[in-house]
Amino acid sequence: MARELLKGNIAIAEAAIRSGLQAYFGYPxxxxxxxxxxxxxxxxxxxxxxxxxxxxxAAINMVYGAACAGVxxxxxxxxxxxxxxxxxxxxxxxxxxxxVVVDIMRGGPGLGNIQPSQADYNQLTKSAGHxxxxxIVLAPxxxxxxxxxxxxxxxxxxxxxTLVIVAGDGMIGQxxxxxxxxxxxxxxxARPNWALTGAQGRPKNIITSLFLGAEKLEKxxxxxxxxxxxIKSEEVRYENGLTDDAEVLVVAFGSAGRIAKTAIRDARxxxxxxxxxxxxxxxxxxxxxxxxLLTDTKNPxxxxxxxxxxxxxxxMVEDVIRVVxxxxxxxxxxxxxxxxxxxxxxxxQILTLAQHLDDTPRFNINHERELRKAA
Amino acid sequence: MMxxxxxxxxxxxxxxxxxxxxxxxxxxxxxxxxxxxKLIGEVIDELGIRERTIAIAPVGCSVLLYNxxxxxxxxxxxxxxPAMATGLKRxxxxxxxxxxxxxxxxxxxxxxxxxWAATRGENITxxxxxxxxxxxxxxxxxxxxxxxxxxGSSPMGRDVEMTGMPVRMAELLAGxxxxxxxxxxxxxxIRTIKDAKxxxxxxxxxxxxxxxxxxIEFLSSCPTNWGLAPYEALGWxxxxxxxxYPLGDYKxxxxxxxxx
Numbered sequence: 001m002a003r004e005l006l007k008g009n010i011a012i013a014e015a016a017i018r019s020g021l022q023a024y025f026g027y028p029x030x031x032x033x034x035x036x037x038x039x040x041x042x043x044x045x046x047x048x049x050x051x052x053x054x055x056x057x058a059a060i061n062m063v064y065g066a067a068c069a070g071v072x073x074x075x076x077x078x079x080x081x082x083x084x085x086x087x088x089x090x091x092x093x094x095x096x097x098x099x100v101v102v103d104i105m106r107g108g109p110g111l112g113n114i115q116p117s118q119a120d121y122n123q124l125t126k127s128a129g130h131x132x133x134x135x136i137v138l139a140p141x142x143x144x145x146x147x148x149x150x151x152x153x154x155x156x157x158x159x160x161x162t163l164v165i166v167a168g169d170g171m172i173g174q175x176x177x178x179x180x181x182x183x184x185x186x187x188x189x190a191r192p193n194w195a196l197t198g199a200q201g202r203p204k205n206i207i208t209s210l211f212l213g214a215e216k217l218e219k220x221x222x223x224x225x226x227x228x229x230x231i232k233s234e235e236v237r238y239e240n241g242l243t244d245d246a247e248v249l250v251v252a253f254g255s256a257g258r259i260a261k262t263a264i265r266d267a268r269x270x271x272x273x274x275x276x277x278x279x280x281x282x283x284x285x286x287x288x289x290x291x292x293l294l295t296d297t298k299n300p301x302x303x304x305x306x307x308x309x310x311x312x313x314x315x316m317v318e319d320v321i322r323v324v325x326x327x328x329x330x331x332x333x334x335x336x337x338x339x340x341x342x343x344x345x346x347x348x349q350i351l352t353l354a355q356h357l358d359d360t361p362r363f364n365i366n367h368e369r370e371l372r373k374a375a
Numbered sequence: 376m377m378x379x380x381x382x383x384x385x386x387x388x389x390x391x392x393x394x395x396x397x398x399x400x401x402x403x404x405x406x407x408x409x410x411x412x413k414l415i416g417e418v419i420d421e422l423g424i425r426e427r428t429i430a431i432a433p434v435g436c437s438v439l440l441y442n443x444x445x446x447x448x449x450x451x452x453x454x455x456x457p458a459m460a461t462g463l464k465r466x467x468x469x470x471x472x473x474x475x476x477x478x479x480x481x482x483x484x485x486x487x488x489x490x491w492a493a494t495r496g497e498n499i500t501x502x503x504x505x506x507x508x509x510x511x512x513x514x515x516x517x518x519x520x521x522x523x524x525x526x527g528s529s530p531m532g533r534d535v536e537m538t539g540m541p542v543r544m545a546e547l548l549a550g551x552x553x554x555x556x557x558x559x560x561x562x563x564x565i566r567t568i569k570d571a572k573x574x575x576x577x578x579x580x581x582x583x584x585x586x587x588x589x590x591i592e593f594l595s596s597c598p599t600n601w602g603l604a605p606y607e608a609l610g611w612x613x614x615x616x617x618x619x620y621p622l623g624d625y626k627x628x629x630x631x632x633x634x635x
Contacts, residue, residue: 054491061455065462196447200426206441208450
């Protein structure tokens with residue numbers, strides 16, 4: 001397929017359609033509404049199912065119902081709608097049906113605004129709903145990646161029979177870039193043997209998240225945890241660049257990761273050895289890759305400081321702190337409320353902390369404050 | 376005159392419907408869930424649709440409905456069954472999809488979902504079990520609890536100044552253009568039981584004909600939380616519920632009339 005100029009939201013919709021999406025249920029919310037509108041146009045054209053639900057709450061339950069039939073189904077929303085869907089996420093994860101959800105994150109909390117944000121990180125990775133479960137979370141940083149990870153999301157959802165969330169921010173949903181769509185795949189006609197297709201010539205199937213009695217439910221939880229452990233060991237994805245000799249490691253995802261690349265290039269031009277670790281799976285978080293970068297004996301200088309950049313007040317930074325275990329000072333730079341950092345802002349952070357690299361003490365909150373004041 | 380041998384041959388005149396599982400239910404003695412389950416099971420057998428019918432269980436006393444029917448079943452979140460049914464039916468229009476919901480599930484937390492399923496004319500069937508109380512959680516006030524009715528959350532009797540009047544769902548939904556067959560029945564005596572079974576058959580036939588949204592509101596009893604013996608509870612339906620919730624047909628679209 002040729003490259004074409006595509007808006008992120010449209011590209012995601014088309015990628016899903018070409019992955020054999022059978023049904024889409026959603027609700028308008030900025031900044032992802034174009035995705036819903038594209039589905040409204042294309043799904044009926046292709047004889048597939050589209051319905052604008054009465055709310056996000058209804059939408060996720062329609063998705064749940066269709067997923068019980070064993071077909072590829074998805075919804076999309078932004079923060080306020082995702083919050084409404086969290087009930088459904090928990091049911092979906094516990095009853096182990098494959099579902100794909102796209103969150104095009106916007107400024108929050110509350111009604112917030114419609115500008116880009118990454119502040120749903122905790123909500124999506126730590127607990128997309130009540131109870132013990134984790135969903136796979138994929139974070140694209142370009143329109144092409146949005147396409148590729150939407151395709152991947154359906155494969156992973158079916159492989160693990162779980163919820164997979166594609167987490168873009170408003171910028172990714174709205175921007176237009178050249179990208180290539182995959183060829184068209186029709187929805188599969190075969191259904192998995194667990195699906196609710198009518199008990200013809202077989203015992204009945206039940207799809208439920210209700211397991212009365214602690215023994216039963218503990219077994220279910222152990223199964224879910226075993227699944228999560230398999231996902232952790234097999235599905236980590238990330239990008240790292242200019243890290244062979246990096247002294248300053250920038251950790252950032254999505255649009256922030258992309259913007260950081262420019263800042264790192266500029267820093268290198270000023271002889272600062274900066275590099276980037278860009279998580280692509282926010283869950284499972286690339287803990288081992290981060291750890292390897294810290295302990296890499298082939299790095300002649302060693303990582304001396306980490307700068308975490310997020311479009312939030314600091315959520316992924318907590319995962320970084322957890323993995324680093326105090327071995328290296330961690331600095332944080334964030335913009336909130338829909339503000340998007342410019343490359344120069346990140347460059348300033350790198351330049352400031354680079355001045356103190358050789359005599360930087362172990363992580364010291366007051367030192368961090370001094371650096372921020374100087375920035 | 377039959378021979379002794381002929382006289383001694385067993386003739387099965389009634390048996391458990393194939394669509395009902397061979398398990399004992401957990402319902403209270405005198406609960407009308409068991410009776411209504413049986414009627415639904417009989418109709419599914421008579422129509423020969425067991426192998427393509429899918430049930431969606433609610434949150435409420437009938438949360439374990441999936442143990443009692445020999446059907447593919449899904450468990451919905453509280454109130455969301457009509458939305459789940461929408462998704463399931465739209466991707467599998469050749470299947471028969473029904474929800475089975477209590478008065479809290481359908482008329483309280485699920486109010487938006489049921490109104491929208493009816494408004495869109497979803498080609499599903501809804502069995503609405505109205506017993507004017509929240510049974511599973513121990514007897515709190517329901518949207519359909521009667522004025523002055525004493526419940527766990529209306530210990531002084533339902534105060535309609537504070538809570539509004541009870542909601543009549545059959546009338547409400549019948550007013551929506553997408554609804555094709557909306558009726559209210561009960562099961563407190565032989566006559567009403569027979570009428571209820573006929574309505575179940577009509578409702579499924581509406582769905583099989585692709586003729587739109589069908590709903591039956593069953594006035595039901597909850598002996599345990601009403602504090603009445605089972606037979607008295609049936610009488611309570613007739614004396615107290617029927618005057619406020621009259622039995623009858625509230626919407627029978629032309630397309631449904633043609634089915635008859």
